[in-house]
Amino acid sequence: xxxxxxxxxxxxxxxxxxxGLIIGDVPSFEExxxxxxxxxxxxxxxxxxxxxxxxxxxxxxxLKLWKARSRLGEIKNLEAWIFTVCFNMIRKHFGKIASxxxxxxxxxxxxxxxxxxxxxxxEYNDLMQKAExxxxxxxxxxxxxxILSKSEGFSxxxxxxxxxxxxxxxxxxxxxxxVFIRDSLVREDLI
Numbered sequence: 001x002x003x004x005x006x007x008x009x010x011x012x013x014x015x016x017x018x019x020g021l022i023i024g025d026v027p028s029f030e031e032x033x034x035x036x037x038x039x040x041x042x043x044x045x046x047x048x049x050x051x052x053x054x055x056x057x058x059x060x061x062x063l064k065l066w067k068a069r070s071r072l073g074e075i076k077n078l079e080a081w082i083f084t085v086c087f088n089m090i091r092k093h094f095g096k097i098a099s100x101x102x103x104x105x106x107x108x109x110x111x112x113x114x115x116x117x118x119x120x121x122x123e124y125n126d127l128m129q130k131a132e133x134x135x136x137x138x139x140x141x142x143x144x145x146x147i148l149s150k151s152e153g154f155s156x157x158x159x160x161x162x163x164x165x166x167x168x169x170x171x172x173x174x175x176x177x178x179v180f181i182r183d184s185l186v187r188e189d190l191i
Contacts, residue, residue, distance in 0.1 A: 104182040134184040145173040
């Protein structure tokens with residue numbers, strides 16, 4: 001893999017770009033984008049391990065930069081500011097995923113503990129069929145990891161050993177599967 005080689009501007013050039021950006025000069029913004037976008041993408045991808053999410057974070061960073069341009073006069077190090085914003089957005093992204101997983105878990109626990117007098121057997125069977133359809137739509141590896149974890153009760157270490165993948169890969173597959181399932185349940189108006 002070739003390292004990303006980008007000429008980082010000298011401080012005086014960077015300050016000129018910032019001054020241009022502050023007054024809304026689009027070429028200054030484009031130059032800053034050209035200088036930092038590939039490095040930001042690589043930085044984001046390292047943490048997120050998902051191309052679409054990394055691209056979205058890079059877009060959000062530059063959108064925030066453009067919106068905050070009038071307040072950039074106080075910035076001494078543009079690179080540090082950009083990467084700090086990027087890192088904070090990545091943290092928020094993971095926080096959102098954790099929240100979605102928590103909601104799915106709460107929904108699942110609630111569904112399992114509801115008194116049978118409030119949910120008829122037909123409704124329960126219908127919900128289970130919809131859940132199976134959603135799970136069947138998962139990519140093959142995510143589906144296998146999810147079923148081993150949730151249906152068969154294997155630990156992440158056991159799944160990793162059984163599928164010859166790392167424990168971190170198991171965790172990533174489970175997180176992505178849970179997000180997909182939650183989003184599908186929301187689309188179906190089930191939560």
